[in-house]
Every structure is written in C-alpha cells, then in structure tokens.
Amino acid sequence: MRVIRTSPNQADWISIIEAGYNLEGNDSQWLRRVLDQAAPLLGRGTNPLGWTFHCTPTTFNLGSFSEGTPKALTYLARMSHTLATEKSLDLTYRTGTVIATASELVFPRLPDMHKMFKNLLKSRMRDLLVINCQSGVGSGASIGVLLKETSKATDQEKRRWPQIAAHLGAAMRLRSIAAALSLENSTIEAVLESDGDVYDARGPAKDRDARATLRAIVRRIEHSRTREGRENVDEALANWEGLVSGRWSLVDYFDSDQRRFIVAIKNDPAYPDPRGLTPRERQVAEYVGLGRSSKEIAYTLGLSESAITNCTARVQDKLGMASRTELVSFFAPNGFRRKLAEKSISDERFLIASSSLINTKDFENLSEAEREITVLMIAGSTNADIAEKRGVSEYTIANQVQSIFRKLCVRSRGELVVKLQKPGK
Structure with missing residues (x-):
C-alpha cells in the first residue's frame, strides 16, 4: 500500500x-x-x-x-x-x-x-x-x-x-503500522472518494451515522486543502481534527492507476486499563494528565467538547477524585499514577506503589484487608472493581474504604495518594 x-x-x-x-x-x-x-x-x-x-x-x-x-x-x-x-x-x-x-x-x-x-x-x-x-x-x-x-x-x-x-x-x-497497511488490513475501516462518497465500509464504519460523519468530514478536509480553504488558517485547522469520532485518521491512498482515495484508519490511542475505566475514559484521562484543556482534547480525539467534559466527570467519579486538579496530578506523566508498578500477587494483577514512594508507617494501623484495598484504591480501582476482585459486596468495600479514610485522616482518594507519599516525594 x-x-x-x-x-x-x-x-x-x-x-x-x-x-x-x-x-x-x-x-x-x-x-x-x-x-x-x-x-x-x-x-x-x-x-x-x-x-x-x-x-x-x-x-x-x-x-x-x-x-x-x-x-x-x-x-x-x-x-x-x-x-x-x-x-x-x-x-x-x-x-x-x-x-x-x-x-x-x-x-x-x-x-x-x-x-x-x-x-x-x-x-x-x-x-x-x-x-x-x-x-x-x-x-x-x-x-x-x-x-x-x-x-x-x-x-x-x-x-x-x-x-x-x-x-x-x-x-x-x-x-508504526504503515508498512503493513493494505486495503485488506482490518485497521482500514472505510474507503472514500475525494468527494466524500463511501466506496467501502466495514466494522463500525458501516453504521449509517458513521458513514454520514465520514462523508461530511472528508468534504470539510478537502475544502481545507484547497487554495481558498488554506487562506483562513484557523478555520482550516478547526475543520481537520486530530481524529474522526475519536477513532479514525483520514489518509490519502493511491491505487495502481494513481486514482486517489481517502482511507479511514482506526488509529485511536490504545490503553489497557485494570481500573474499570473504558478505553475512551482512559484516553481522555491521559490527555488531562498532559495538561490539555477540554477544547484541546476534543480537537485531538475528534469529539465534542461536552463529550470530553462528561467523560472527565465520569473518570473523576469512578476514581473518587474531587476535582480535575486531582485528576491532572494523578495522570501527569511525572505524577503518582506513572510511578505505580504492576505486580502479580496470588495470581492477581495489582498496580502497587514502589516502596520508595510510600510512607509505610501509615500502613501500621490498617488491617491486612484494608492494606490490600488501599493498594487497589491507589491504582484507581472503583469500589465495584474491588468488590468483584475480593468476592464481597460493594457495600462492604464502601465501609472498609471509609474506615481507611478515618485511620489515615483523609477525605478522598486524591488525599490518600498524597498522604502515602514519603515527605519530599
């Protein structure tokens, strides 16, 4: 290709x-x-x-x-x-x-x-x-x-x-995937004419609304690439977002007869996440951690600003964080989340903090069960996720979480993260 x-x-x-x-x-x-x-x-x-x-x-x-x-x-x-x-x-x-x-x-x-x-x-x-x-x-x-x-x-x-x-x-x-790209590759989910007409579609691109969106975006991009379209720089850049519907990059493709098509390639950032966040929520959280505004994230992922705001709110709710500031601190490239290590304990995958980051004295007043729950909370698991892992009710976990908060004198998971860091870290 x-x-x-x-x-x-x-x-x-x-x-x-x-x-x-x-x-x-x-x-x-x-x-x-x-x-x-x-x-x-x-x-x-x-x-x-x-x-x-x-x-x-x-x-x-x-x-x-x-x-x-x-x-x-x-x-x-x-x-x-x-x-x-x-x-x-x-x-x-x-x-x-x-x-x-x-x-x-x-x-x-x-x-x-x-x-x-x-x-x-x-x-x-x-x-x-x-x-x-x-x-x-x-x-x-x-x-x-x-x-x-x-x-x-x-x-x-x-x-x-x-x-x-x-x-x-x-x-x-x-x-990273360009060498393996061909029209038969599963990552190419739509082939369009330069006027926006859909020549072929597969997977999610077969949906009628998805085809309509791709058609409209191709026409907007094609206008931005004309001499007239380039004259209004900010409008041209606004028309050509980083992704389409948070999923596709649109790239030119020339066949053997030099006929030009536009292919929609699945190209959203992939993040495996053990904490109950959806892939979209993890994508948004990562960009929030980079300090991007909702407007900038919307452009990068090709979604509406309101969708980013709502997604950010869901992440905060799932992780028990009181503010966007806590979320930024947690997901920042040099923040606490990035300093967690993945370990396998008793056939379970955990994200745990390196001992050099943890003030272990604070663990002394916690029971063994509370310590394990604290590790999972630091990694960002929701109460529902923890309940499922431990085979107990979500109500039981909620009570244990409140007990941990009381013992450590914190009010939220964000404060918990800060509390457990050693002084100077």
Missing part, C-alpha cells in the same frame, strides 16, 4: 499536516518532509532540527534525527540530552507542554541547565524553541530551533501548534 500526501508549492499550516500524513520512508525522511514545511512558518533562528523520542515515567531515549541535519548539530542535540537532568527532561517532555522556549520553561527553574546551554553554544545562541508532538502512547517527535535572542512562543504559535501536534502525534501512531 502506498500512502502519500502531496504538498503545495508554498508552505502553510495545512501543508505540515499533509507532510505528517505522508507515511513513506523512515523516520529521518519523514521528519525532513515535516521540517521543510514547518521551517518557513517558524521564521526565526536557525533552520529547525527534528528528532523522535520514546518517553516513559522513568526512561527517556532519543530516536532518529531529521535527514540532512549537520553532524555538529546532531552532536549538540545528543550531548544536551545526555547532560540533561531528570528534572529538565520532566519539564521538557513530561509536563505535556507543546511549545515553549527554554527561557520560559526550563532556565528559570534550572539555572544550571542555562549555564550548560551557554557553554555548549559558546554564547552564539541564547535560547531554544521546542515543539513537542506526543503520540499519546509513549513515543513522539520534537522540533527544535536555536534562537539568537531570548524569546517566547507567540500567541499564534500557542494556538496553532497544539493542533498541528495532534496530527503529528497521530501520524507517529500510524507510522
């Missing part, structure tokens, strides 16, 4: 999305195509550098650099990441920030990193603009531009780059 998007002669915001969804070649070649379209729009500093990465709560690994990057610049980028502290990596990659300069995000908090930056650059450059495009499943791509003067991301950049990042993140997920 050959998947490709063509770009206009003059770079614009829509052309970056088109370059992102050109899935041909390796990561270095893909990054180069994206940078070629992005460079004129960044319009300051040096030519941009692109790199891929994989980031977990405890590890960070650089991947490929954009094709044609000077060796000296690649060396500089690798060295700066090698010398970076864990706190610096947290600020850059684990806060969910899409676009910022180092002088905004890192240097004020970590003066030593500012000193290291100046030493590496020999004072030739004073700042660094970084754009992070997270895939939502641990991988991502970044664009960096060295700046001659201290600067800040503009309001326009802060408005538009998160939308671009949603597409580049979706493209990163697609790239």
Whole structure:
C-alpha cells in the first residue's frame, strides 16, 4: 500500500499536516518532509532540527534525527540530552507542554541547565524553541530551533501548534503500522472518494451515522486543502481534527492507476486499563494528565467538547477524585499514577506503589484487608472493581474504604495518594 500526501508549492499550516500524513520512508525522511514545511512558518533562528523520542515515567531515549541535519548539530542535540537532568527532561517532555522556549520553561527553574546551554553554544545562541508532538502512547517527535535572542512562543504559535501536534502525534501512531497497511488490513475501516462518497465500509464504519460523519468530514478536509480553504488558517485547522469520532485518521491512498482515495484508519490511542475505566475514559484521562484543556482534547480525539467534559466527570467519579486538579496530578506523566508498578500477587494483577514512594508507617494501623484495598484504591480501582476482585459486596468495600479514610485522616482518594507519599516525594 502506498500512502502519500502531496504538498503545495508554498508552505502553510495545512501543508505540515499533509507532510505528517505522508507515511513513506523512515523516520529521518519523514521528519525532513515535516521540517521543510514547518521551517518557513517558524521564521526565526536557525533552520529547525527534528528528532523522535520514546518517553516513559522513568526512561527517556532519543530516536532518529531529521535527514540532512549537520553532524555538529546532531552532536549538540545528543550531548544536551545526555547532560540533561531528570528534572529538565520532566519539564521538557513530561509536563505535556507543546511549545515553549527554554527561557520560559526550563532556565528559570534550572539555572544550571542555562549555564550548560551557554557553554555548549559558546554564547552564539541564547535560547531554544521546542515543539513537542506526543503520540499519546509513549513515543513522539520534537522540533527544535536555536534562537539568537531570548524569546517566547507567540500567541499564534500557542494556538496553532497544539493542533498541528495532534496530527503529528497521530501520524507517529500510524507510522508504526504503515508498512503493513493494505486495503485488506482490518485497521482500514472505510474507503472514500475525494468527494466524500463511501466506496467501502466495514466494522463500525458501516453504521449509517458513521458513514454520514465520514462523508461530511472528508468534504470539510478537502475544502481545507484547497487554495481558498488554506487562506483562513484557523478555520482550516478547526475543520481537520486530530481524529474522526475519536477513532479514525483520514489518509490519502493511491491505487495502481494513481486514482486517489481517502482511507479511514482506526488509529485511536490504545490503553489497557485494570481500573474499570473504558478505553475512551482512559484516553481522555491521559490527555488531562498532559495538561490539555477540554477544547484541546476534543480537537485531538475528534469529539465534542461536552463529550470530553462528561467523560472527565465520569473518570473523576469512578476514581473518587474531587476535582480535575486531582485528576491532572494523578495522570501527569511525572505524577503518582506513572510511578505505580504492576505486580502479580496470588495470581492477581495489582498496580502497587514502589516502596520508595510510600510512607509505610501509615500502613501500621490498617488491617491486612484494608492494606490490600488501599493498594487497589491507589491504582484507581472503583469500589465495584474491588468488590468483584475480593468476592464481597460493594457495600462492604464502601465501609472498609471509609474506615481507611478515618485511620489515615483523609477525605478522598486524591488525599490518600498524597498522604502515602514519603515527605519530599
């Protein structure tokens, strides 16, 4: 299968999305195509550098650099990441920030990193603009531009780059399956003509409402790609959301006769979850943890803002959290949820906290049953989930939970998480 998007002669915001969804070649070649379209729009500093990465709560690994990057610049980028502290990596990659300069995000908090930056650059450059495009499943791509003067991301950049990042993140997920894509692949659930007519549909795409939605979205995207449509940038970006109905990416496909179709590929972030959250609820919670607003999440997942708000409320209710702030803290890439370890105990799968994070003295007043329930609560299991695992009624679990709260002097699960962390963690 050959998947490709063509770009206009003059770079614009829509052309970056088109370059992102050109899935041909390796990561270095893909990054180069994206940078070629992005460079004129960044319009300051040096030519941009692109790199891929994989980031977990405890590890960070650089991947490929954009094709044609000077060796000296690649060396500089690798060295700066090698010398970076864990706190610096947290600020850059684990806060969910899409676009910022180092002088905004890192240097004020970590003066030593500012000193290291100046030493590496020999004072030739004073700042660094970084754009992070997270895939939502641990991988991502970044664009960096060295700046001659201290600067800040503009309001326009802060408005538009998160939308671009949603597409580049979706493209990163697609790239992992691109080599195996064919019209027969089960992940392709609809084939449409460029006018929106549905040529073929399978699975959920066979539903009449789903076909109508796909048809309408294809027509909106096709308009955004015209010369006229590109002129109103914000409207064009709004028309081309990160996913369709929280499920599909729409990508060009050319058959052997060079006839162009648009294929709808199942490309929603997949999250296994042992805590009773639905896949959609887990997706939303992950993006909430990245600090995304409901509006930004709605764009990324191709859902309505009200659907995101309602989903967030359900997650809070299931996890017994009193506010969105607690939810953000729990699901943040460097938050408590990411520091839980998965263990098998008596043939049961548990998410438990590392001993270095837990103040074990607080467990002394709890019974064995209460300790086990506390572990499950920390992992986010609902009362119903815990009752099912323990073979008792939900009413019994509710009483035990209240007993745990009284003994630990907390009022909610969010407070419980904070209470059980060691001082200074």
